[in-house]
Amino acid sequence: MLGTFLGLETSLSGLQAAQAGMDVVSQNIDNSSTPGYSREQVDFTESPALSTLGMQVGQGVDAQQITRLRDTFLDTQYRQQNASLGQANVDQTTLNQVSSIINEPSDTGISNAMEQFWEAWDSLTSNPNELSAQTSVVDAGQTLTDVMNQTANQLSDLQKDLGSSLSDTTTQVNSLIGQVAQLGDQIQNAEQTGQEPNNLLDQRDELLDQLSQLTNISTTDTSVQTGSNAYDQFSLSIGGVTVIDGSKPDGQKQVGQLSFDATDSSVSVTGEDNKGNTVTQPLSGQSGEIQGYQDSLTDVQSYSTDLNSLANNLATGTMTVTLPSDWQVPDPLPSGVNYPEVVSNGKTESLSDFINDPNSGVTSANGQYTIPTGTQIQVQGLNGLMEMGYASSGQGVPFFKTSDGSSTFTANNISVGATAQTLAAATTYDPSTNEAVSGDGTLASLASSMKDDSMQFTDPTLASSQEYTGGQNAVDAQTALMVDSVPADGSQMEINGQTIAFYNSANGSSAPTGAGVTAIDTSGKNLAQVASAIAGVITGNSSAFGATASATGTTVNLSSGSTLPSVDLTNVQNITQGATTASQSATPAQVVLAINEVPQDGSTMEVGGQTIAFYNSADGSSAPTGAGITAIDTNGKNTSQVASSIASAIGGNASASATGNTVTISSTATGSNATLDVNTDGLTGQTSSTLDDYLTSVVGELGLQGQQANNAVTTQQGLVTQLENQRQSVSGVSIDEEMTNMISYQQAYNASAEVIQTINQMLSTLMSSVNG
Numbered sequence: 004m005l006g007t008f009l010g011l012e013t014s015l016s017g018l019q020a021a022q023a024g025m026d027v028v029s030q031n032i033d034n035s036s037t038p039g040y041s042r043e044q045v046d047f048t049e050s051p052a053l054s055t056l057g058m059q060v061g062q063g064v065d066a067q068q069i070t071r072l073r074d075t076f077l078d079t080q081y082r083q084q085n086a087s088l089g090q091a092n093v094d095q096t097t098l099n100q101v102s103s104i105i106n107e108p109s110d111t112g113i114s115n116a117m118e119q120f121w122e123a124w125d126s127l128t129s130n131p132n133e134l135s136a137q138t139s140v141v142d143a144g145q146t147l148t149d150v151m152n153q154t155a156n157q158l159s160d161l162q163k164d165l166g167s168s169l170s171d172t173t174t175q176v177n178s179l180i181g182q183v184a185q186l187g188d189q190i191q192n193a194e195q196t197g198q199e200p201n202n203l204l205d206q207r208d209e210l211l212d213q214l215s216q217l218t219n220i221s222t223t224d225t226s227v228q229t230g231s232n233a234y235d236q237f238s239l240s241i242g243g244v245t246v247i248d249g250s251k252p253d254g255q256k257q258v259g260q261l262s263f264d265a266t267d268s269s270v271s272v273t274g275e276d277n278k279g280n281t282v283t284q285p286l287s288g289q290s291g292e293i294q295g296y297q298d299s300l301t302d303v304q305s306y307s308t309d310l311n312s313l314a315n316n317l318a319t320g321t322m323t324v325t326l327p328s329d330w331q332v333p334d335p336l337p338s339g340v341n342y343p344e345v346v347s348n349g350k351t352e353s354l355s356d357f358i359n360d361p362n363s364g365v366t367s368a369n370g371q372y373t374i375p376t377g378t379q380i381q382v383q384g385l386n387g388l389m390e391m392g393y394a395s396s397g398q399g400v401p402f403f404k405t406s407d408g409s410s411t412f413t414a415n416n417i418s419v420g421a422t423a424q425t426l427a428a429a430t431t432y433d434p435s436t437n438e439a440v441s442g443d444g445t446l447a448s449l450a451s452s453m454k455d456d457s458m459q460f461t462d463p464t465l466a467s468s469q470e471y472t473g474g475q476n477a478v479d480a481q482t483a484l485m486v487d488s489v490p491a492d493g494s495q496m497e498i499n500g501q502t503i504a505f506y507n508s509a510n511g512s513s514a515p516t517g518a519g520v521t522a523i524d525t526s527g528k529n530l531a532q533v534a535s536a537i538a539g540v541i542t543g544n545s546s547a548f549g550a551t552a553s554a555t556g557t558t559v560n561l562s563s564g565s566t567l568p569s570v571d572l573t574n575v576q577n578i579t580q581g582a583t584t585a586s587q588s589a590t591p592a593q594v595v596l597a598i599n600e601v602p603q604d605g606s607t608m609e610v611g612g613q614t615i616a617f618y619n620s621a622d623g624s625s626a627p628t629g630a631g632i633t634a635i636d637t638n639g640k641n642t643s644q645v646a647s648s649i650a651s652a653i654g655g656n657a658s659a660s661a662t663g664n665t666v667t668i669s670s671t672a673t674g675s676n677a678t679l680d681v682n683t684d685g686l687t688g689q690t691s692s693t694l695d696d697y698l699t700s701v702v703g704e705l706g707l708q709g710q711q712a713n714n715a716v717t718t719q720q721g722l723v724t725q726l727e728n729q730r731q732s733v734s735g736v737s738i739d740e741e742m743t744n745m746i747s748y749q750q751a752y753n754a755s756a757e758v759i760q761t762i763n764q765m766l767s768t769l770m771s772s773v774n775g
Contacts, residue, residue: 009053009060010762016063017755020047023066024748028741035736039209041071042736043201046530048489051509059510067529071201074733075555076483076581078208079222081726082215086290088719089216093295094302095712097165101306102709104157107702113154113313114698116147117454124451127428131444132395137423140447144402144419151314152406155414158307162300166268169296172217173263173270176293179214180239183207184247184257187237192253194234207237218242218261218291225249226535226554231527233535235555242286243674244274261286261293268300277674284678302708309701310414312460317694318403318412319384320458328445330374330391330430334367340398341390346379370434384458385450392427392446393439399427399446457691480567483581484559486534489525490577497571498561499549503540505575519547530557589673594681596666598642598649600690602635607685608649610668611656615649617686 023045034040046067052059106112123136123143130136186207193200214220219242224235236249246259259274262283270293273283286293323346336342336355345357357374358365364375374380382388386401393399404420405412421427429443490505492512497503504515504522514522521544523536537559538552545551550563558581561568572578602608602617604624609615616627619637626634633652637645642664650661657679659668670679692700 009062011759013050013061013063014755014758014762016050016065018752018759020045020064020066021748021752021755023069025745025752027069028745028748031736031741032738035738035741039205039212040736041073041201041205041208041734043069043071046070046488048529051507051526054511068199068531069201070199070530070557071204072734073204073208073556074730075558077726077730077733078211081723081730082211082220083290084719084722084726085212085215086217086219088716088723089292090290090295090298091712091715091719093292094298095709095716097161097295097299097302098705098709098712100161101158101303102705104154104161105306105702105705106154107698107705111150113147113150113310114695114702116143116150117695117698119143120147121451121454124447127426127447128444128451131428131439131447132441134423137426137428140426141419141421141423144421148403148417148419151310151414151417155307155310158303158310159415162303162307165296165300165303166265169268169270169293169300170263170265172292172296173261176214176217176241177260179210179217180246180260181257183210183214183239186210187247187249187256188253190237191234191249195229195232197232211239216292218286218293219289224553224555226538228535228539231532233532233554241274242272242284242289244272244276244282244284246272246274248275268297270297306701306705307414309697311412313694313698313701314414314417315384315412316458316460316697317384318386318401318417320460320694321381321383322453322456322458323379323381324388324449324452324456326374326376326378326380326430326445327448328376328430330378330380330445331371331432332374333434334370334372336372341387343380343382343387343391345374346381351381385453388446388450388453389421389427391430393429393432393437393443394425394427395438396424397432397437400425402426454695455693457693460690460692460697479562479564480583480585481563482561482567482570482583484534484537484561484570484572485579485581486530486537486557486559486577487579488577489528489530489533490523490575492525494575494577496575496578497569498541499547499568501544501548503537533557534559590677591670591673592677592679593670594668594679596646596649596668596681596683598646598664598666601637601640601642601645603687604637606687609680609682609685610653610659611680613653613655615652617645 027043027045031042046069048065048067050062050065052061107114109115120140120143123140127133127136127140186203190200190203190207193203211220211222221240221243223238223240225238226233227236237247238245238249239247241259241261244259247256248258249256251258258281259272262271262273263269264271270286271283272286273281276282287297288294332342332354336358342354344351344353345363347357347360347363352360354374357363357378358372364378366373366375380391382391384403386403389399389402391399400421402419402421403412403417405416406418407416409416427439428445428447429439430445431440431443432438433440492505492507492510495502495504495515500519502517502520504520505525506512506514506522507526508514508524509526514524516522521540523533523540525533528536531554534554534557538554541548541550541552541559541561548568550561550568552559552561554560561570567583570580572580604617604619604622607614607616612631614629614632616632616634617637618624618626618634621638626636628634635645635648635652640648643661646661646664646666649666650659653659653666653668656671657668658671659666661667668679668681670677672678
């Protein structure tokens with residue numbers, strides 16, 4: 004016979020369940036605007052039935068657990084795209100700053116200052132003896148060098164700021180790693196006692212979102228059963244190196260961190276490899292703000308190098324000019340004067356050899372050699388041009404000097420060394436005074452035409468560009484099984500022909516048996532515990548199931564080799580299959596190297612510590628020799644042929660192939676620990692251009708890079724927003740939905756209370772009858 008108070012107890016469970024639902028609704032509404040909060044829901048299950056009088060009578064409802072709603076797949080996708088957005092934002096910001104510094108085109112930029120400089124030389128051509136014209140040239144030169152100096156200093160300051168930001172970001176990453184590790188201890192301790200630490204899990208996910216903006220991260224959850232409770236061992240990897248190991252004891256889970264080297268602004272990650280060994284490797288190619296700062300430092304250095312090349316070529320760049328009128332030099336040639344070389348019959352020779360050539364057309368009279376009109380002279384920039392001419396004070400002097408006394412001109416150290424009195428404008432002179440012939444503006448005309456003269460620009464960025472990709476571990480084929488509710492007694496699922504059968508011992512059911520059958524008792528289990536039990540069964544007999552599995556909350560993550568196992572959920576209505584991922588073999592680290600210009604004679608590159616040295620036999624150069632050196636002769640080769648030669652030369656711990664002018668270099672090792680060290684700092688190329696065209700090309704490249712950065716930010720922002728919207732559709736709180744739930748729970752509560760009141764009246768009537 005049923006107990007008198009069974010109905011009361013059953014209705015009481017309904018009251019408690021409705022109250023639990025109302026509590027969760029209140030929690031969701033209160034935190035609807037809390038950053039990182041995940042919507043919660045109560046998991047209700049039917050209470051075990053009571054067997055009596057040959058039948059089973061229900062005993063109400065149980066509120067088993069409060070689950071936070073989260074989609075781990077969307078979290079992973081969001082964090083990957085968030086890392087790319089972080090990188091793109093830094094790239095965009097940096098390129099905008101570089102654009103503001105170079106400030107082209109504008110009235111205050113280098114191009115305008117250079118144009119004013121050439122115009123001053125034009126005026127001097129017509130008025131070579133006027134002090135005002137001479138002063139204008141010197142002043143225009145001073146303005147040009149001031150603008151170059153200012154631009155170079157601002158780029159240098161920007162590099163320092165980027166290095167400081169990179170250091171700060173590295174520190175921020177380490178701080179976040181430490182916080183995540185501490186939360187890992189708290190989460191594990193709570194889960195081991197059967198609690199659901201939803202607030203701690205939300206805090207950790209919020210920190211992981213922040214961390215993903217700074218660098219690309221990878222997380223894994225391994226489900227572990229302890230007694231009747233299951234908990235997750237959470238691990239975090241950066242650049243293929245584990246920095247948080249969830250299997251470690253409390254206080255010891257953080258096994259790695261990042262480090263910043265101020266000498267070269269490099270970032271390294273130290274942690275454990277997949278065998279538990281401590282490793283340290285460069286952090287590169289991982290996206291996030293850290294990668295953005297690394298790219299930005301390279302970009303700023305590249306533009307600084309471009310401006311240095313411009314300044315050096317302006318002062319000392321090799322160019323060939325044709326004399327528009329005669330050029331006079333002393334007979335005999337004095338020592339200590341840096342005379343330029345002469346281009347004659349397709350070859351370059353010294354001025355003295357040219358003078359001694361009986362076919363040169365040089366004449367001698369009154370202690371002077373006269374180099375005839377039309378002779379081609381090879382000079383070293385404006386300085387070399389000035390040194391071959393004459394000023395009112397005598398022999399010309401270099402127009403530019405370095406402010407730091409070095410022999411190489413840069414945008415930072417170039418300054419004006421000439422004065423109005425020492426400014427050479429003539430190619431003829433009075434031998435009695437050694438002063439320029441009055442009215443001769445030939446040299447000033449040559450200086451003015453420099454803007455139209457081509458010269459060779461040497462620049463590391465002209466030779467090659469490279470893109471690095473780190474090695475990746477092999478990835479098994481994967482699929483997810485979601486436990487939506489506790490499987491019904493007698494239901495079953497199949498994986499590769501192996502059966503997992505569910506029964507509930509509380510209902511008096513026995514474990515199913517048979518070939519290929521594994522039974523799981525669902526009695527007293529919540530959804531996460533069922534998921535953990537499924538994962539344990541599969542992993543415990545992985546050879547038969549052809550797969551391994553782990554559980555994350557109510558999701559079973561199924562992994563196999565190259566082929567996904569066959570999953571049949573026809574006979575279990577409570578489990579659904581999620582997205583699948585194809586397998587991926589382990590990949591090597593790779594560098595894709597584009598050869599943009601034929602390497603300059605004497606330039607080098609390194610692959611894995613081995614040196615590839617370039618020489619040009621047509622210039623009389625010999626093949627470099629030495630330990631670990633492979634020489635490549637560039638004579639007659641184009642960029643595609645150079646790329647092919649590089650690919651053939653690479654061996655040891657790397658292999659390479661060439662397609663056109665692109666060399667793909669791969670490490671022989673594969674997986675996340677595979678590394679590849681390719682250094683092209685010594686690889687230089689040359690291109691022929693005028694000074695103005697070179698500056699225009701630099702500004703054009705900056706504009707193109709800036710546009711690409713803007714497009715990247717727009718694209719990534721759209722992807723991140725889309726993924727965040729998808730995440731919010733799962734984890735976000737909808738006030739309308741919560742109000743609907745509130746009404747539902749309110750009605751359920753009122754109904755249960757009405758049942759209790761009715762039973763109470765029945766009992767009161769019964770008691771009154773008995774007492775009467």
